[in-house]
Amino acid sequence: MIIPVDIDVNQLAILGKKYLWQKPSACPRCGGHLWWHGFVLAYPACLAEAVFFRRLLCPHCRSVHRLRPKSYWRRFQSSVATIEQVIAHRQNNGRWSPDLPRPRQRQWWRRLQKKSLLCLGLSFVGSLFDSFLTLIEAGAIPVNSVMECDDG
Ligand SMILES: [Zn+2]
Known part of the structure; x- marks a missing residue:
C-alpha cells in the first residue's frame, strides 16, 4: 500500500x-x-x-x-492539502490557522484573491475557497504570484 x-x-x-x-x-x-x-x-x-x-x-x-x-506545487514548502486546509480555515472562521506562520498564510490568501479576480473575474459568485478549487480544476496554482506562468 x-x-x-x-x-x-x-x-x-x-x-x-x-x-x-x-x-x-x-x-x-x-x-x-x-x-x-x-x-x-x-x-x-x-x-x-x-x-x-x-x-x-x-x-x-x-x-x-x-x-x-502528499502532492506539492513546485517551489512550495507546504503540501497542496495543507494550503487547502489553510484557505478553508480562513474562509470558514475568518482567521488564520494556528499551525503555520501567518505571513505565509496571508500571502497565499492575497495571491488567491488576485488570481481569482484575474482568472475568474468579478462575475464569479462562489467564495474564495470555491475559486481555490475552481482554479485547481482548471490546472492553475491558485496561490502563486499572478505574474508567474503556471505551466512554466
Ligand atoms: Zn501489517
Whole structure:
C-alpha cells in the first residue's frame, strides 16, 4: 500500500537517502509495527529529478508499503492539502490557522484573491475557497504570484 506523508520534497531532493523520514505508527492493513525496508527510486511530478522514497515491511501481515509525499506545487514548502486546509480555515472562521506562520498564510490568501479576480473575474459568485478549487480544476496554482506562468 502507499502511505501519503507530509514531507518537504525539496529537502528530500537535497538530502537523498539521508532524509529523516518519520515512520508511520502502524501498518495500514493490520495495525502491526512496521520495519524499514530499503528504498525505491521514484519520479514525483513536482520534481525534475528522481528521489529515493523509503519502503516499509510489516512483519505481521508480510505486506510492503511505500511512503509517498502528499502532492506539492513546485517551489512550495507546504503540501497542496495543507494550503487547502489553510484557505478553508480562513474562509470558514475568518482567521488564520494556528499551525503555520501567518505571513505565509496571508500571502497565499492575497495571491488567491488576485488570481481569482484575474482568472475568474468579478462575475464569479462562489467564495474564495470555491475559486481555490475552481482554479485547481482548471490546472492553475491558485496561490502563486499572478505574474508567474503556471505551466512554466
Ligand atoms: Zn501489517
